[in-house]
Each structure stands twice: as structure tokens, then as C-alpha cells.
Amino acid sequence: xxxMRLVNLSLVLRQLRVQSPMSRVEIADxxxxxxxxxxxxxxxxxxRRLVREAGTEHAGAIGRPRRGVALHGAHIGALGLEVNxxxxxxxxxxxxxxxxxxxRFAFDAVGAGxxxxxxxxxxxTTEAIEATRRxxxxxxxxxxxxxxxxxxxxxxxxxxxxxGWHDVPLADHLAAAIGSPEIRITVDNxxxxxxFAEYLSGVAAGTPDLIYLTGxxxxxxxxxxxxxxxxxxxxxxxxxxxLPVDPAGGLCGCGRxxxxxxxxxLAELVRLAMPSQAYGLDGAAVPDPEERSAQIARGLxxxxxxxxxxxxxxxxxxxxxxxxMANLFNPRVIVVGGYFSAxxxxxxxxxxxELERLSVASTDGRCRxxxxxxxxxxxxxxxxxxxxxxxxxxxxxITTTP
Amino acid sequence: xxxMRLVNLSLVLRQLRVQSPMSRVEIADxxxxxxxxxxxxxxxxxxRRLVREAGTEHAGAIGRPRRGVALHGAHIGALGLEVNxxxxxxxxxxxxxxxxxxxRFAFDAVGAGxxxxxxxxxxxTTEAIEATRRxxxxxxxxxxxxxxxxxxxxxxxxxxxxxGWHDVPLADHLAAAIGSPEIRITVDNxxxxxxFAEYLSGVAAGTPDLIYLTGxxxxxxxxxxxxxxxxxxxxxxxxxxxLPVDPAGGLCGCGRxxxxxxxxxLAELVRLAMPSQAYGLDGAAVPDPEERSAQIARGLxxxxxxxxxxxxxxxxxxxxxxxxMANLFNPRVIVVGGYFSAxxxxxxxxxxxELERLSVASTDGRCRxxxxxxxxxxxxxxxxxxxxxxxxxxxxxITTTP
Numbered sequence: 021x022x023x024m025r026l027v028n029l030s031l032v033l034r035q036l037r038v039q040s041p042m043s044r045v046e047i048a049d050x051x052x053x054x055x056x057x058x059x060x061x062x063x064x065x066x067x068r069r070l071v072r073e074a075g076t077e078h079a080g081a082i083g084r085p086r087r088g089v090a091l092h093g094a095h096i097g098a099l100g101l102e103v104n105x106x107x108x109x110x111x112x113x114x115x116x117x118x119x120x121x122x123x124r125f126a127f128d129a130v131g132a133g134x135x136x137x138x139x140x141x142x143x144x145t146t147e148a149i150e151a152t153r154r155x156x157x158x159x160x161x162x163x164x165x166x167x168x169x170x171x172x173x174x175x176x177x178x179x180x181x182x183x184g185w186h187d188v189p190l191a192d193h194l195a196a197a198i199g200s201p202e203i204r205i206t207v208d209n210x211x212x213x214x215x216f217a218e219y220l221s222g223v224a225a226g227t228p229d230l231i232y233l234t235g236x237x238x239x240x241x242x243x244x245x246x247x248x249x250x251x252x253x254x255x256x257x258x259x260x261x262x263l264p265v266d267p268a269g270g271l272c273g274c275g276r277x278x279x280x281x282x283x284x285x286l287a288e289l290v291r292l293a294m295p296s297q298a299y300g301l302d303g304a305a306v307p308d309p310e311e312r313s314a315q316i317a318r319g320l321x322x323x324x325x326x327x328x329x330x331x332x333x334x335x336x337x338x339x340x341x342x343x344x345m346a347n348l349f350n351p352r353v354i355v356v357g358g359y360f361s362a363x364x365x366x367x368x369x370x371x372x373x374e375l376e377r378l379s380v381a382s383t384d385g386r387c388r389x390x391x392x393x394x395x396x397x398x399x400x401x402x403x404x405x406x407x408x409x410x411x412x413x414x415x416x417x418i419t420t421t422p
Numbered sequence: 423x424x425x426m427r428l429v430n431l432s433l434v435l436r437q438l439r440v441q442s443p444m445s446r447v448e449i450a451d452x453x454x455x456x457x458x459x460x461x462x463x464x465x466x467x468x469x470r471r472l473v474r475e476a477g478t479e480h481a482g483a484i485g486r487p488r489r490g491v492a493l494h495g496a497h498i499g500a501l502g503l504e505v506n507x508x509x510x511x512x513x514x515x516x517x518x519x520x521x522x523x524x525x526r527f528a529f530d531a532v533g534a535g536x537x538x539x540x541x542x543x544x545x546x547t548t549e550a551i552e553a554t555r556r557x558x559x560x561x562x563x564x565x566x567x568x569x570x571x572x573x574x575x576x577x578x579x580x581x582x583x584x585x586g587w588h589d590v591p592l593a594d595h596l597a598a599a600i601g602s603p604e605i606r607i608t609v610d611n612x613x614x615x616x617x618f619a620e621y622l623s624g625v626a627a628g629t630p631d632l633i634y635l636t637g638x639x640x641x642x643x644x645x646x647x648x649x650x651x652x653x654x655x656x657x658x659x660x661x662x663x664x665l666p667v668d669p670a671g672g673l674c675g676c677g678r679x680x681x682x683x684x685x686x687x688l689a690e691l692v693r694l695a696m697p698s699q700a701y702g703l704d705g706a707a708v709p710d711p712e713e714r715s716a717q718i719a720r721g722l723x724x725x726x727x728x729x730x731x732x733x734x735x736x737x738x739x740x741x742x743x744x745x746x747m748a749n750l751f752n753p754r755v756i757v758v759g760g761y762f763s764a765x766x767x768x769x770x771x772x773x774x775x776e777l778e779r780l781s782v783a784s785t786d787g788r789c790r791x792x793x794x795x796x797x798x799x800x801x802x803x804x805x806x807x808x809x810x811x812x813x814x815x816x817x818x819x820i821t822t823t824p
Contacts, residue, residue, distance in 0.1 A: 169783055179782070229655040243750070245654075250647060252752020253631040256783040259749040264742050264780050266669055276780060340666055347661040348645070348750055350654020378666050378678060380581070381571055381658040 025061075027247075028053060029412060030117065030220055030405075032061050033070070033091065037116035041074030041088030062089055068412065070096075070115060091116055096411070097157030099148050100403025102165040102210055103137060105130055105182050105237045106309060108144050111400035112152045112159070115408060117221070120155040121148050124396065126308065134188050142197025149198065159203055161407035164190060165210035165399035167238050169256045175207040181262075181274050182238040206406060210234060210399040211258055212249055214357055214392075215242025216409075217402030223393050224353040231351045232392070233260065233341075234399070235360030237309055239281045243349060261285075265340060283337035286312065286359050292330035293319070310396060313359040320366045328366070335367040338389075339374025346379040346387045357392040364391035427463075429621075429628055429649075430455060431814060432519065432807075434463050435472070435493065436623075439518035443476030443490030464491055470814065472498075472517060493518055498813070499559030501550050502805025504567040504612055505539060507532055507584050507639045508711060510546050513802035514554040514561070517810060519623070522557040523550050526798065528710065536590050544599025551600065561605055563809035566592060567612035567801035569640050571658045577609040583664075583676050584640040608808060612636060613660055614651055615804030616759055616796070617644025622807055625795050626755040633753045634800070635662065635743075637762030639711055641683045645751060663687075667742060685739035688714065688761050694732035695721070712798060715761040722768045730768070737769040740791075741776025748781040748789045759794040766793035 031051050036042060039050075044062055048055040065071040066089070074090035097120065102109040106128055112121030123144075129137045145162060152159050168180025175191020177183075191205045215232035224230050228247040234240040241260035243250040250257050261281040262274055269278025282288055286309050293316050319327040342354050354375075360367060368389045375387065392398055433453050438444060441452075446464055450457040467473040468491070476492035499522065504511040508530055514523030525546075531539045547564060554561050570582025577593020579585075593607045617634035626632050630649040636642040643662035645652040652659050663683040664676055671680025684690055688711050695718050721729040744756050756777075762769060770791045777789065794800055 181782070241750075245647060245652060250751075252647075253754040253789075254752055254783060257750060257752040259752075259782040262780075262782050263746055263749055265667070267667075267742075268670055274782075340669075344665055344746060345750065347665055348643075348659060348747065349652075350656055350659040350661075352655040378664075380583075380661040380664050380676075381656060387655075 027220060027226055028057060029061055029065070030408070032058065032065070033116040034221075036071060036089070036091040037114075037118050041090035043088050047089075065089075070412070095157050097152040097155075097159040098404045098407035098411070099145070099152060099159045099162040100165065100213070100400040100405070100407065101141065101145060101148070101162065102213075102399040102403065103129055103141055103183070104167055104210070104399075107396075108141060109397055109400040110144060110148045111397060111404045112148055112155075112157075113404045113408070114157045115411070117405070117408070120157060121151045122397070123148070124400075129183050134183075134185050137183075138188070138190070138193045138197070142194060145194060145198055149200070149203070161204045161206065161410060162194070162198075163206040163208060163213065163403035163406045164194065165213045165403045166190065166207060167210045167234070167236070167240055169259070170207050170209050172206070172208055172251075172255050175205060177207065204407075204410070206403075206410065208403070208406065209240065209242065209255075209258070211240035211242035211260075212251070213242070213400075213402030213406060214394070214398035215244050215258075215355075215402070216249060217394060217398050217405055218355045218392060219244045219247070220405055222355060222398070223390055224355055227353050229349070229351045230353045230355060231258075231345055231349060232355045232357060232398070233360060235284070235286065235356055235358035236396075237286050239285055241345070243351075245349070260341060260345070263341060263344060265337070265344070280337070280341045284334055284341065284360075289316065289330060289334045289359070289363075292333060293324075293327045309359065310362075313362045317363055320363065331363060331366040332370045335370025336374045338367060339371035340378055342371060342375040342387070342389060343378030346375060346381065350381060351387055354387060354389050355392050356389060357394060357398045358396055361391035361393075361395065430459060431463055431467070432622055432810070434460065434467070435518040438473060438491070438493040439516075439520050443492035445490050449491075467491075472814070497559050499554040499557075499561040500806045500809035500813070501547070501554060501561045501564045502567065502615070502802040502807070502809065503543065503547060503550070503564065504615075504801040504805065505529075505531055505543055505585070506569055506612065506801075509798075510543060511799055511802040512546060512550045513799060513806045514550055514557075514559075515806045515810070516559045517813070519807070519810070522559060523553045524799070525550070526802075531585050536585075536587050539585075540590070540592070540595045540599070544596060547596060547600055551602070551605070563606045563608065563812060564596070564600075565608040565610060565615065565805035565808045566596065567615045567805045568592065568609060569612045569636070569638070569642055571661070572609050572611050574608070574610055574653075574657050577607060579609065606809075606812070608805075608812065610805070610808065611642065611644065611657075611660070612801040613642035613644035613662075614653070615644070615802075615808060616794075616800035617646050617660075617757075617804070618651060618811075619796060619800050619804030619807055620757045620794060621646045621649070624757060624800070625792055626757055629755050631751070631753040632755045632757060633660075633747055633751060634757045634759060634794070635762060636801070637686070637688065637758055637760035638798075639688050641687055643747070645753075647751070662743060662747070665743060665746060667739070667746070682739070682743045686736055686743065686762075691718065691732060691736045691761070691765075694735060695726075695729045711761065712764075715764045719765055722765065733765060733768040734772045737772025738776045740769060741773035742780055744773060744777040744789070744791060745780030748777060748783065752783060753789055756789060756791050757794050758791060759796060759800045760798055763793035763795075763797065 048058045072092040074088040096115040100111040110123040169178040177188040232242040239261040241258040262279040266278030272279035450460045474494040476490040498517040502513040512525040571580040579590040634644040641663040643660040664681040668680030674681035
């Protein structure tokens, strides 16, 4: 399916969630789409049983009656989950993208190891399936976001350095845990899924050339090129965390030196901003990163000079990495999430200045850093959106729903 | 036009250049393409008057006669030119890609400045048009390769740091110089055109995810993603020369520090390998780079220890840059041209080892450095191919030919 068409379909579905039934003309007016476009989209949505004809409507006292359409998919659920270094996040929606379940809990995935993490993920997923059902929708698909290299076709996590995972057949494990073979399971890279969420409905929605950066303990990247996720030859594109940016730099948890993550990961900011809170040179673990990030935001708000210096330093390295991406991909926007967005007000001015200084096309090829509005939830949200996309792409899946 | 279709079309055209007329079945056998594919391509080529029905052929004494097809476009010429720091190259072909004109001469474009360079380019182009005509083909298009950021739509060189050019309306100047308004003029980035040549007919032809690197005094990159040139939001993608790879590195000609070009450009290799031949710290000029490169190859062949150390050092930096690209684009192949390919035997083992050490997906996402077989002529060859591609994409242009 063409990317713009997907954007438009989700626009129409969201509008129908706000108000249903609506006539095609009303939808066109409300979404700004052309009437012919809306008619085309409606044919497709009707055919795929995602909307239904909803009787006739009289537009006031005069004029001929207009046929309305209403959302049919409120009973169809999509579940997105994210496993990260220190939390698991759940995002359940109906077909229109309306949030039905939203949850995030601390979980030390590194300490727990793959087996216990998979068991905890299985429990969380089963609970989310039940919660979605209680909210009136039957989940038809689950997507799981992982910070690492994923073999999407087979649902295997090939390598997730910050989790310490190698060749973990996540989809098979999860299928066994939930015991509902009719629910399709997808696994994908967290930054890819976040980039997809940003492209479809985020702060830069519809920008065909954009990059998304996760700012957590690890740093990942998702790349949208011409409105499509760019995966590369093996699906491993956008691995920004271990870009070699400083040959004289410190050791990274991966064993290399001067990886970008050692410059812009949350551990480094905490080390510079709150030396008493440092967690060892490898920066592998930052207990309660969201609280650390909030603590630094408070300090910055109060004008703490050490924190301001630390944020400027990390911001400049963020800009340097952004310049590498700008030179190579020439995107229009770099959306930053996680702690980067929580501290955007202080980080991004430094990052933007450095990006412009170091980009060859700085003046002609304007590339802006912008903060995601999804907070720490972009990946699980994007995961749920991928389930919906798979559903729209593949109408046969619809027949399995009630 | 889909990229694979273009590859197949050029395969068929090349085959018909070797032997004409041929039946569709013979073409299928000779090219390895499916017979249905060949039939489809033939319909398109006939419709666009690039091949013609060539009477009937009897396949031996028995069987029904087969209609043959023959190349129609031998009278159609395509001209590719390249302006680089110290030379101008010309590559003229007929529609099938057969070389009609090939020329390369030393020219100090930096010393000459834009105006004199444009005049020299105009003379060279006029001479090439005449030579192509003498060889029996009328040029219908000209493409010019430039080491810099190009506004392809308007034929303007926005920024070519190593030439010292800024906002040069190259297409307009050249059109005025040659005075043949029926010849369409295109301007594009040299590395993009080289990547295109590699994808269509080089050592890694048909690899859908590949990167091409120019190794000259400047270093440029062209990126093929899923069989398409990746240009980015403004057409400035693949600007590898000024990637910031060493914050503590030396000054670059562009005014920044530690650009990749200062590590892997020919000036740096000459500085390390032949200190008596160094040309100032900015590395802007290396007189007669091809001769320098040949000199170093001779030294390496004789086992000169200083040259071996220098090549190892530059090779490692080549690998580091390759790792950045591998992490971000996940290509299957990085084709290296210019002096990189001339010294491939000594450079690439070091580059490959460093690429694998620094790539996150080193084992799973196998990415190989390979040497281009086009020597210093990839860009002008790619330029001629783009003219042919434009011609095939846009049949209206055919009507202007004799």
C-alpha cells in the first residue's frame, strides 16, 4: 500500500472515531482531503469491512439525503508492546487508533535475562489481551518493539546489545505463552516502529523524509525515506547507537570505543550532570531513567550551571550525530523521543546549532530537530499502528475477527 | 520505471549490440531472462522505437520462422561528462551503451575558476558532440557529473566545495555554449551517477542496496536503496566527504575539523606515504593524482614499509566510514572507485576488517567492500547511462532523433 494512502486511511479512521456516522462530504471537509480521495478510501474501507454504511442522513431540511459511514472496527483490537532495558510498555487500541489499554511498568530486563523477561512479557501480553477484550475489542495482532536488530520475517531478535540478547525467537515464545494462534505476532526494532508512529501521526506526520531517534539508555534510529521505512538489505538500517564518532572516546558497553551512545545516551548525561549518581563507566544501567530525566529537567529549570553545561555538551554530540545523518540521508526532520524530548528545550538549541555547523547542506537542505510528543511511548504506539497497517494491507485477517 | 526493469532493458540492449538481429527466444537464452519478460521488454522497446522488427529468421531447416529484432538506436548518442578537481572526462555511447567517445584530460578546475572551467567544458562538449556524430550517432542528451550538491531539477550546482563553486547555473551555461537546444542537458552529483553506473553494469550490478564511494582528492558517496538512487529531501543525500569522524582531527579545506575526507582523501595518503610530496595541510590540491596513485601502487608492490603503513592507516579510516554507512544504510556492497580501486589490493583488507569490527550487524548483515572496475571513469559512464535512462523513461525525446 502506498504510504500516503495509509496516512489518509488513518486520518479518515481517526475522524470516524471522533464522530460516526458521517457522510463522505463531511469527512472530506473535516479532514481536508479531496472528495474523490475520500470516496476511493471509503470503497476500500467498506470492501475490507473496516467501515459500514450507516443508514441515510438528511443534511438539514433540504437537499437529497446523504449516505453516512460509521466505524466498523471498534471491535478490532491491536496490541503494541515494547521491551526495553528497564521497562515494558503496552499500548492497545482499536482500529481507529483509540487507546484502550496503556501501561508501562519498571522491569529490569538486563538483570532478569531473556528467559524471565520472556515470561514477564507473556504475562503482560495475556493481561493486555484480557483488558482489550474487556474494553470491547478482540486483539487480532500483536507487535513487539525491541531495541536491537530484528529478523522481522521470522520474529527473531538477532542482537540486542543493551538487553544482552542474541538470537532470541521472540515470536515463537510469545505465541506459546498466549496460546491464541489466531493472533498474529510481529517483532520489529523499537526505533523503526517509533519512526512509523511519527510518520503516521506524530509532530512531523506526513513528512516523507524523516529520522526518529530514541533517547534512552541506548540510542536507536528509525529512518523513513520517501514515505517508506528504510530497512536496508537485512532490516538492520538505522543502527545509530554504535556509530563510531570519537576514535579517542571512552569504552562502550559493546566493547568498542567512542560509540555515539557513550556521548548522548542517558547514562552519559547523568554522569556529566549528576556525578554523584554515576553508574560505572560502561553506562549499561541507569536505575529509573525517567525519574533521572525529570530530576535533570528540574535542575535545568532552576539554572543549575553543571547541568546546563552537561546538557550543552550532550546537545552538541546529538547535533554531531544528526549532522552525520543529515549528510547521508538528507532528511527534512529529525524527531527525537525518550529523554531527548523530555529535555528538548535545553538540548535541541545546542543540537540544532551543531547540526547546522557540521552539515554540508546546512543552509540549502534545512533539517530541523523536533521533539516527539509521544514521550516514552512512541515504540509501543508504533507497534500497535503496525498491527493496524498489517490488517489494512491484508484483508484476509479481518475475517478472523468477530 | 521500476529499477529492475531498467536493468533488464539495458541487458537486452547490450545483447542486441553484440548480435543483431536475434529472435526473442535467442535473447531470452542469451540473457537468462524469462521469455515472457523478454516479450514484454520487446513490446516496450518497439513502441519506443529503440529496436525494430528485423524480418523473419528460420531456426534451422525445421520449425516455424521466428521474427527477429534488431537494435534501432545505434544512431542515438548519449554523452556523459565529468568535471572534477583536476580533470574533465568524456564518455559518449550509443543507446546500447557501446562506447563511441572516451576522453580524459588534465584540467586544473580549482585554479581556473568557474568561468574558465565552464568555457573549457563547453569546448570539450562541442568536440564530443562532433566526435559522436562522426561515429554515426546524434547525441540526444548530455549529463554532467559534478563533485558537489546539485539542484538536479534546475541544473544548478549549489555547492561544490572542492571546486570552489557556489550556485553555478551549469545547465544554462552549457546550453548557451553548445547552441543545440534539441539536446537535453542534465547535471547531477558525480557519486550518484557512479552509483547508478555500478548498479546497472558494474562489478555489483543488480545489487539493490549498494553504496558507491569516489576516491579522489575529494570523497563522495552515492546510495542505491532498494534499486533506486536515494536522493533525500533536497537531493543532497550521500555527502560522505565531510562526515565528522574525528573531533580531534585536522582542519579540512571546508573549515571544519576531522572530516572523513581528511582521513581517506588522496591528499592524506600522499602526505603519509610520500611526505616529501605533501601539498599543504588543507589537502586541496594534489597535482596529477592518477600518477601519484600509480607511484604509490609501485611502492606498495615493492613492499615499501612507509607506504604499507600509510595504506593500512587510510584503509582503517575507510573501514570506519564504511561502518558508519553500514550501520545507517545496511547495504550489501560498498563499491569503491577512483584511487581506492587502484589501490584496492592494499587498502581493502584493512578497510574490510575495520568495517566488520565497527559494524553492529557485521556478521549477520554481511557488507563487502569491492573495487570498481570502471577506474576513474565511473561518473562520466554513469552520466551517459542517465541520458539513456531519461530517453527510455521519456519516449517523446526519441522523436527528436534522426
